[in-house]
Amino acid sequence: xxxxxxxxxxxxxxxxxxxxxxxxxxxxxxxxxxxxxxxxxxxxxxxxxxxxxxxxxxxxxxxxxxxxxxxxxxxxxxxxxxxxxxxxxxxxxxxxxxxxxxxxxxxxxxxxxxxxxxxxxxxxxxxxxxxxxxxxxxxxxxxxxxxxxxxxxxxxxxxxxxxxxxxxxxxxxxxxxxxxxxxxxxxxxxxxxxxxxxxxxxxxxxxxxxxxxxxxxxxxxxxxxxxxxxxxxxxxxxxxxxxxxxxxxxxxxxxxxxxxxxxxxxxxxxxxxxxxxxxxxxxxxxxxxxxxxxxxxx
Ligand code: GLY
Numbered sequence: 001x002x003x004x005x006x007x008x009x010x011x012x013x014x015x016x017x018x019x020x021x022x023x024x025x026x027x028x029x030x031x032x033x034x035x036x037x038x039x040x041x042x043x044x045x046x047x048x049x050x051x052x053x054x055x056x057x058x059x060x061x062x063x064x065x066x067x068x069x070x071x072x073x074x075x076x077x078x079x080x081x082x083x084x085x086x087x088x089x090x091x092x093x094x095x096x097x098x099x100x101x102x103x104x105x106x107x108x109x110x111x112x113x114x115x116x117x118x119x120x121x122x123x124x125x126x127x128x129x130x131x132x133x134x135x136x137x138x139x140x141x142x143x144x145x146x147x148x149x150x151x152x153x154x155x156x157x158x159x160x161x162x163x164x165x166x167x168x169x170x171x172x173x174x175x176x177x178x179x180x181x182x183x184x185x186x187x188x189x190x191x192x193x194x195x196x197x198x199x200x201x202x203x204x205x206x207x208x209x210x211x212x213x214x215x216x217x218x219x220x221x222x223x224x225x226x227x228x229x230x231x232x233x234x235x236x237x238x239x240x241x242x243x244x245x246x247x248x249x250x251x252x253x254x255x256x257x258x259x260x261x262x263x264x265x266x267x268x269x270x271x272x273x274x275x276x277x278x279x280x281x282x283x284x285x286x287x288x289x290x291x292x293x294x295x296x297x298x
Contacts, residue, residue, distance in 0.1 A: 002177055004176055005175050006035050006173070007174070007267045007287070009284060010055060010170050011168020012265030013284075023060055023061075024285060028287050032289070033054045034048060034051030034174060043176050043178075043182070044180050044182035047176065048172040048173065048174050051172040052102040052171065053100050053103060056079075056099070057100070060168070062168045062169055063186040064101070064186065065099065065138070065141070066139075066188075067144070068144060068147070068190060069140065070193045070195055070197070076094045076195070077094075077187070078093045078095075079101035080202045080207055081105045081182070082109075082184070084181030084216055089204050090109025092108060092118070092202060095118075095126075097135065098131065101186055102184055107131070108125070111129060116203075119196070168220070173210065173215075174216070174269070181211070181212050181215060181271075185201045185202075185219065190222075200226035206223075206232060207226070208232050212271070213240075215270035216269045217231075219265070221281065231264060236248075244274050244276070245276030246274065246276040246277070248276060249268045249277060253265065257280050264279065264281075265278065
């Protein structure tokens with residue numbers, strides 16, 4: 001029997017001092033929920049879905065409710081979930097009235113022949129399978145309306161968001177008692193993004209990758225840079241070349257910076273159950289449980 005392990009992140013960015021405690025509390029809460037699934041014999045897929053859903057429901061993070069607003073003042077959400085035993089994957093992008101896009105992404109994986117559904121098509125599918133639609137305004141927080149107004153007035157620009165970095169995408173990677181790995185990531189993307197902009201998160205190999213033969217990865221940070229590096233798959237390739245989780249995480253983040261001056265972070269679990277955490281932003285909220293012991297960092 002494999003020892004279960006779960007790692008979560010709540011985004012790599014310049015987390016201000018007054019938001020440190022809610023971030024730590026949020027990732028610890030999420031990792032415990034995922035861990036409960038694993039120790040009760042649940043699958044890695046169930047664990048990462050539960051952990052990410054918990055963070056989507058926590059307005060601290062840039063996922064689900066409380067996400068950044070796009071240029072028209074709406075939340076548009078992206079999410080992905082992947083199964084390391086089969087390489088099955090499901091993702092949604094630019095959905096506006098789904099409270100938990102990670103739940104919908106899993107349904108795309110399990111109930112369709114496709115990998116990624118976007119916008120209206122994703123909403124139609126959600127409706128067909130009975131996932132409740134919410135009024136998009138329910139996902140908008142006053143805090144984000146104020147940020148959006150600053151963006152519109154030109155008081156906040158993309159450089160402010162990415163240098164040092166973007167706000168908290170969420171993600172989770174896990175291995176269950178059967179030795180199966182899974183990974184999931186969810187985000188509201190970047191503040192003031194163009195309508196229809198999709199970042200790295202829901203793209204296989206960019207925001208997430210997992211393969212039982214190597215390990216599992218979830219990324220966070222500047223999506224446009226992460227996509228160009230295909231960051232999550234880069235980490236997996238490094239593991240395939242012999243790196244452990246921490247070495248692979250560090251090398252991949254170095255590559256994002258050296259090649260593109262990009263800001264990003266990753267959480268990694270390799271096939272031996274080793275954990276890797278690396279980021280080149282001032283802070284990244286993360287937590288893990290291994291051997292029944294919880295650890296969190298920021
Ligand atoms: N990494 C999240 C995004 O850029 O959309």
